[in-house]
Amino acid sequence: MAEGRRARGSGVPGRCPLLVPRLAPRLGLRFHARLVPLVVLLLVGLVGCGGRTGTDSARADVQRVLDRRAAALLGHDASAYAATGAAAGYAAVRAVPLAGWAYRVTALQRSGDSATADAELSYRVDGYDKAPVTVGRTLRLARDGAGRWSVTSEKPAAKAGEQLWDQGVVRVVRGAHSLVLGVGQSDARLRSFAELADGAVPAVSAAWGTDWAGHVVVLVPKSLEGMAGLLGSPASAYRGIAAVTTGETGGGAKTPADRVVVNPDAYDLLGQVGRQVVLTHETTHVATRAHTNAATPLWLSEGFADWVGYRETGRTPAEAAPELQQAVRDGNMPEALPADGDFGFYGDANRLAQAYEGGWLACRMIAERWGEVKLDAFYRAVGEHRARAGAVEGALRSVLGTSSEQFTADWRAYLKAQLG
Missing domain, CATH: 3.10.450.50 (Nuclear Transport Factor 2; Chain: A,)
Structure with missing residues (x-):
């Protein structure tokens, strides 16, 4: 049924005389010229000629x-x-x-x-x-x-997922380089997160450069359950995870700003250095987001974020990689760099810890052997690819002058030297 059709040449919008003889039989009405006014009245509520339903x-x-x-x-x-x-x-x-x-x-x-x-x-x-x-x-x-x-x-x-205001009245604290939004938190507690974020932003810029926004939004829900609600996932997925960063990767400057979402329950278990490392790690993801895509393996994106987080702390490999150290000393030296599947939050906690530690030590090795500038260049070179195949191998050759096989062998030797 073509609504709003007008009689040819009538020049009168909103009338549908051509529809009447077609619709009358469908309604069980016998069409006759004298019945036109009646039929039109019956149909006006059904057809809405020239108007909306x-x-x-x-x-x-x-x-x-x-x-x-x-x-x-x-x-x-x-x-x-x-x-x-x-x-x-x-x-x-x-x-x-x-x-x-x-x-x-x-x-x-x-x-x-x-x-x-x-x-x-x-x-x-x-x-x-x-x-x-x-x-x-x-x-x-x-x-x-x-x-x-x-x-x-x-x-x-x-x-x-929920928005923070779905969970209660949002309180806001502004830092020099940060905006902290919280629910069920005191202003003093929110200010402590702003101070951590304000420390993280210049640390990230010093390691990565200033070609990013240079500020960060931190969301602090009331609990682990609140964090899970914001992320649209079950709480069990983030138990023991202090914070995560949301946002689209590889989207360029027009991509909406990332959000660092804090798990306040896990944060309470960390010391001051640990809290700073976590916020700096997550802020690194905000800074590198435009150069991170499907071609970037998690050992690189997570390892680089940890490298920036630990960069000024003075923590040694033995202090920052205890799980991997234990594995190395037990004779369980990993054969290859961590796979993306090793970073799953649902898996073995030891396996997850070793994956993060292995990625961090790979980036630490690059910074020590080739230099911090080369580490940044390597990260960006991998992100220039849109497909995983060949991205890391190509960047290893073009930036570091090595191969995947040699890099893996060097990494394993580095683990032995640092953790054995």
């Missing part, structure tokens, strides 16, 4: 409500926000410095005066996000007697 109209109305809601949030207008529906979310996100906040309705399901909207929420943190962060959201709405829609609830879409 009821669902389309409701979707447009809901979009307008969400547009007003977003404008009220950006304008810090609590009354205008409350006029669009449930007001609890306003207080939760109010302190976050936002440069953008917008919804786009992608689907609407109606049931009488109730509706469920699927939407994309795009937002930018002022001064930190060069491009919007886009997440899926599900909103429930109700319509009052006057036909006005209002939001009754909002939550992450199915399979989407």
Whole structure:
């Protein structure tokens, strides 16, 4: 059925005389010229000639409500926000410095005066996000007697991670090079993370260079469960993991800013040096993200981040790689550099520790033997490839003048010398 078709030459939009004789038999009506007015009246609610269906109209109305809601949030207008529906979310996100906040309705399901909207929420943190962060959201709405829609609830879409404000009222602390957002944390505790991040940023720039944003956003949820909620994964995946970095790799300058997500439960078990190493490690991922892609093996990306983290600490291999040292001394020298599968959070904890330690010592060996400038160049050269095949081998030849076989043999000898 072609909605909105007009009679040829009529020049009158919104009329559908050509549809009437076609639809009348489908409705069990016998078409007759005298019945045209009656048939048109019967069909006007079914066809909506030249107009929108009821669902389309409701979707447009809901979009307008969400547009007003977003404008009220950006304008810090609590009354205008409350006029669009449930007001609890306003207080939760109010302190976050936002440069953008917008919804786009992608689907609407109606049931009488109730509706469920699927939407994309795009937002930018002022001064930190060069491009919007886009997440899926599900909103429930109700319509009052006057036909006005209002939001009754909002939550992450199915399979989407939570946002920090979904977990409670967000508190904000600014550092010299950092923005720390937390839920269920005191300002003093958030300031301690800002101090760590402020120490991490110049340390990363000293090792990697200044061709990155030079600042970092740190999210501090209330607990391990809160961390898992932000990442959309079970808590068991991150137990014992102090922090992770989210963000797209290899996306260039327009990729949304990464977030360093902290596990406060694990952080409490670390000493001051360990806490600094972790924040510096994660900040390194933020800095190197544009040069990291599918061609970059985890031993290199994680090993380089650890190398930057430990670079100014004075920690020796024996102090920083106890699990791998034990394996070497027990005669279990690894035959090859750690595979990506060795870095899985669900696997053996010893295997995971040895993978990180092995990657770190590979990068440490490059820095000692070829120099820190060559280590940076090697990392970037691997990232210039888009496919894994040949990326590391090519960078080893072009930057370090060696082969994969020789590099692996040198690494194994280095492990023996440092840990044996």
